[in-house]
Amino acid sequence: MTDETVAFDVENGIAWVRFNRPDKRNCMNPALNRRMMEVLDELEYRADVGVLVLSGEGSAWSAGMDLKEYFRETEAKGLGAVRKAQSEAYGWWRRLRWYGKPTIAMVNGWCFGGGYGPLFACDLAFAADEAQFALSEINWGILPGGGATKVVVDLLSMRDAMYHALTGELIDGRKAAAWKLVNESLPLAELKARVTEVANILLKKNPIALKATKDAIRRVGEMTYDNAEDYLVRAQEAANSHDNEGRKEGIRQFIDEKSYKPGLGAYDK
Ligand code: ACO
Numbered sequence: 347m348t349d350e351t352v353a354f355d356v357e358n359g360i361a362w363v364r365f366n367r368p369d370k371r372n373c374m375n376p377a378l379n380r381r382m383m384e385v386l387d388e389l390e391y392r393a394d395v396g397v398l399v400l401s402g403e404g405s406a407w408s409a410g411m412d413l414k415e416y417f418r419e420t421e422a423k424g425l426g427a428v429r430k431a432q433s434e435a436y437g438w439w440r441r442l443r444w445y446g447k448p449t450i451a452m453v454n455g456w457c458f459g460g461g462y463g464p465l466f467a468c469d470l471a472f473a474a475d476e477a478q479f480a481l482s483e484i485n486w487g488i489l490p491g492g493g494a495t496k497v498v499v500d501l502l503s504m505r506d507a508m509y510h511a512l513t514g515e516l517i518d519g520r521k522a523a524a525w526k527l528v529n530e531s532l533p534l535a536e537l538k539a540r541v542t543e544v545a546n547i548l549l550k551k552n553p554i555a556l557k558a559t560k561d562a563i564r565r566v567g568e569m570t571y572d573n574a575e576d577y578l579v580r581a582q583e584a585a586n587s588h589d590n591e592g593r594k595e596g597i598r599q600f601i602d603e604k605s606y607k608p609g610l611g612a613y614d615k
Contacts, residue, residue: 351378352385353403359396359549360542361389361447368404371456375415379434386438390446396553397545398445400468401452407477410459411435411492435460435492442467443564448548448556452541453477453519453528459494466497469560471527472541473519474534479527485514500567501527550612552592558585 353366363385365372389395402408411417420431442449442464451468457479465471473479481498483490490498490511498507506525510517519531532540548556558581566574586593596613599605606613 350381351375352381354385354389356389356392356394359394360545361392361395361398363389363398363400365400365402365406365408368402368406370412371406371409372402372404373406373409373412373416374435374460375412376420376431376434377415378412379431379438383434383438383441386441386445395447396549398447398449399452399541399545400442400449400464401454404455406456407451407453408458408461408464409456410461410482413486416460432492435463439463439467439493444561446557447553448560450541450545451528452537453479453522454534454537458482459490460492462490462494462497463492465527466493466501469563470529470544472537472544473522473528473531474537475519475531476534477519477522477531478516479518479522480514480516481511482514484512498527501525550615552596552612552615554585554588554592558582 351366352363354361354363356362363382365374365378367373367375367378386398389398416431416435420427443466445467448470449468451465451471453465453471453473455474455477457465457473457477459480459482462481481490481494483494489495495507495511498510501507502510502525509515510525517525517527519528522528523531530540562578562581565577569577592613592615595615596608599613600608
């Protein structure tokens with residue numbers, strides 16, 4: 347199904363969602379931000395979706411916020427319009443950070459500024475070697491807002507974050523992987539196959555455990571060890587109460603049936 351600003355299709359358990367303003371290098375205008383929230387909403391609880399992949403049509407993943415429509419035209423309408431546009435953008439990034447299914451950013455090309463919000467929101471990220479990343483805000487006279495500063499401080503070393511934000515220089519997919527902005531980088535021609543492979547690994551796992559695990563990874567980073575221990579006990583108990591028979595089945599197949607080894611792969615769902 348395709349709309350002006352967001353395209354998506356669902357195939358074999360994977361929702362392939364694409365920024366779809368290739369002529370504008372997939373920069374995010376208010377219409378795209380509103381539409382993306384609707385698409386995420388539609389896909390989140392569909393039984394035929396186990397993993398969501400976010401990529402871009404054309405040569406860009408996303409060239410960040412739309413400088414004309416998101417900044418200039420919105421600012422011309424006053425502070426209320428600015429706040430509304432911000433909440434629409436931040437809203438779908440937040441929705442994606444806590445999405446019910448695991449998410450993968452497939453960064454096929456340009457990724458700038460505001461694009462770091464959805465990049466970070468995705469649980470995993472794979473980039474083309476040819477992709478180009480930059481915090482270009484400094485090049486047009488603002489600080490990296492909309493969470494972008496927080497993203498690089500959370501993911502990069504302090505020195506790399508500082509260099510990246512102060513210079514606005516481009517880095518390619520390989521360097522983004524070396525800096526841990528993404529999990530891996532590989533030639534563009536191989537990107538989709540690798541992302542499909544990873545998505546298929548996730549599709550074999552218990553979906554309740556996936557959601558509990560991805561939330562736990564994001565939550566415990568801000569906790570003391572003792573708070574994390576407590577949170578994780580409660581999170582597991584909550585997951586157990588979700589009619590999650592899979593966990594017992596996983597133990598049964600290992601201990602009683604001896605049909606698999608949890609150290610070497612997932613049980614048969
Ligand atoms: N905002 C608004 N329009 C944009 C944006 C953007 N972020 N990015 C690209 N476009 C538009 C261009 O204005 C152009 O429109 P036109 O065809 O009507 O003239 C069209 O997309 C194509 O862009 P080109 O610059 O011609 O494409 P090219 O492939 O040569 O360059 C590049 C791509 C490097 C991504 C360039 O478009 C660019 O620098 N874009 C801005 C990147 C950026 O700094 N984004 C803001 C980050 S800061 C933030 O998000 C808060």
